[in-house]
Amino acid sequence: MDHFAISTIHPGNWQRLLRFQTGVSKKMANISLLPAVQAFMARRHGQFIDGNATADSATATIEVVNPSSKEVITAVHQASDADVEQAVKSAHDAFKGTWHATSPARRGELLNRLADLMQENREELAQIESLCSGKLIGLSRAFEIDYSIAFLRYYAGWATKIQGRTMSLSLPSAQGEQYTGFTLRQPLGVVAGIVPWNFSVMIAVWKFGSALACGCTAVIKPSEFTPLTMLRVAELAIEAGIPAGVLNVVNGNGRTVGPALIAHPMVSKVTFTGSVPTGTGVGVAAMQAGLKHVTLELGGKNPAGFLRDFPVDKTVDGIIEAAYLHQGEVCASAERFYIHRSRIDDVMEALPKKLSAMRIGNALDESANFGPLANRTHFEKILSVFSKAKQEGGDFIYGGTAADEAGFFVKPTAVLAHSQADTIMTEETFGPVASFLAYDDHEEMLQYMNDSRFGLTASVWTNDLSHALRLVPQVEAGTVWVNMHNYIDPAMPFGGVKSSGIGREFGEAFIEHFTELKSVIIRY
Ligand code: TXE
Secondary structure: OOOOOOOOOOHHHHHHHHHOOOOOOOOOOEOOOOHHHHHHHHOOEOEEEOOEEEOOOOOOEEEEEEOOOOEEEEEEEOOOHHHHHHHHHHHHHHHHOOOOOOOHHHHHHHHHHHHHHHHHOHHHHHHHHHHHHOOOHHHHHHHHHHHHHHHHHHHHHHHHHOOOOEEOOOOOOOOOOOEEEEEEEEEOOEEEEEOOOOOOOHHHHHHHHHHHHHOOEEEEEOOOOOOOHHHHHHHHHHHHOOOOOOEEEOOOOOOOHHHHHHHOOOEEEEEEEEOHHHHHHHHHHHHHOOOOEEEEEEOOOEEEEEOOOOOHHHHHHHHHHHHOHHHHOOOOOEEEEEEEHHHHHHHHHHHHHHHHOOOEOOOOEOOOOEOOOOOHHHHHHHHHHHHHHHHOOOEEEEOOOEEEOOOOEEOOEEEEOOOOOOHHHHOOOOOOEEEEEEEOOHHHHHHHHHOOOEEOEEEEEOOOHHHHHHHHHHOOOOEEEEOOOOOOOOOOOEOOEEOOEEOOEOOOHHHHHHEEEEEEEEEO
16 A cells, blocks of 8 residues: 555645655655556657547657656657647537537536546556656655545536526516516636646646536646646546547647637636746736636745744644645745744754655655655756855755755755845745744734735644634735645635735636626516
């Protein structure tokens, strides 16, 4: 049995994932790749359009690099303009045809069937994901794939519950005529989902699961760094009985394929997860392309504030939970930590002991609890974060260097900052880099927490629940956790305030973003 084997979301499993309590393992070697994974990797890869895997040999390829070894493991043909055209057209045809004719109950059944198939093929999907993203295999299984399944089932349940309302109208009646009014929630049409490299399946599911449940169809563009796993998921969608054209995948870079999708007149909505600058450009492009619906889930510089009463050992556990999951490549992770001045020295002394106990290793090594960064660009960015912090006089409590030349490895890192103005306290690193600042009173802590142009998530940590609940409304973030960080649930809306995004994913809130509200008034 693997470390993280679960079939559904289980809180104990989260604890183990987030707190790295799985480090001591008898299994030392890398797992063996399944024959199905080897066969999949050996195939020629490109797009998944109208129910078929295609790879136009005339188009340029993008190399896929294994972050654990820096080796090129395969290449993917980039979508041509004709591929994008065909993908969008097939999604549009399916929207008007087969998917439109599919009842809400059947849509829910088909999404659940896809979830079943992902469950059956969990190990294959997890291995493909770990190979190209550097995600530890346990995390690929229990978070990337199991959570994708949980999200799909959640959206499936909503397919039959999308409703309008009836209204009491006050229109004048001259000759006894009466009125009744109601609203319809209608699917938007073709949804373009643009996905980053940190969770190539789960973030895609947030986009196409929502879309399909609401009656929309989807074209997903994975990140050029992680183009593979969604191709396999799209094949499973066909096996599940989801009609051809309902879910398409086009691969390619953000300069050509992304903009072509956004600009396509048959695309009604763009849902994007990624960096703030790219997301801002995507939002502008979507507006310019005909005021398209758009949701943006962008990054941030998420704070965690530990109140004076919170014990040092629990603070250290909380920091590990908040900062280092998936090497910090989680948009919800905390990067800024505020600790009361009376506790800071003790925390800075205790934290390195925990960090040095983390076992850095290959993504397919089940005994590792800290893997490589996802790609060379990101690795180089994190190394430049380290040098900038050093130049600015940051006090490195732990880490701050590359860890192993074999892959894109860096050490988990903790930096005591000089001031709130240090770059390390203001710019998103998206890596395993926690930065710390001492505060003197709780008002100052709150000021520091809110002193950012971002606002995706935040956490406050205290045994005084009354104090925590008074702070929560004052914290400027889309999600505020108390005594926890990084936990998501399909039922809880997720999204940012300020520059961290527009709109919400998950929870009932998603329906608003994938349907148009139509008002109907009848005189009788
Ligand atoms: O993201 P981008 P990248 C942050 C993190 C990271 C940085 C860069 O700080 O270091 O972003 O990562 C597509 N039109 N996050 O370069 O550029 C692109 O091909 C349309 C935070 O991967 O935002 C990819 O599919 N699409 C984040 C997707 O957008 C375009 C998760 C994301 O790319 C495009 C990942 C364009 N003009 C990185 N340009 C989070 N919030 O979770 C690029 N793309």
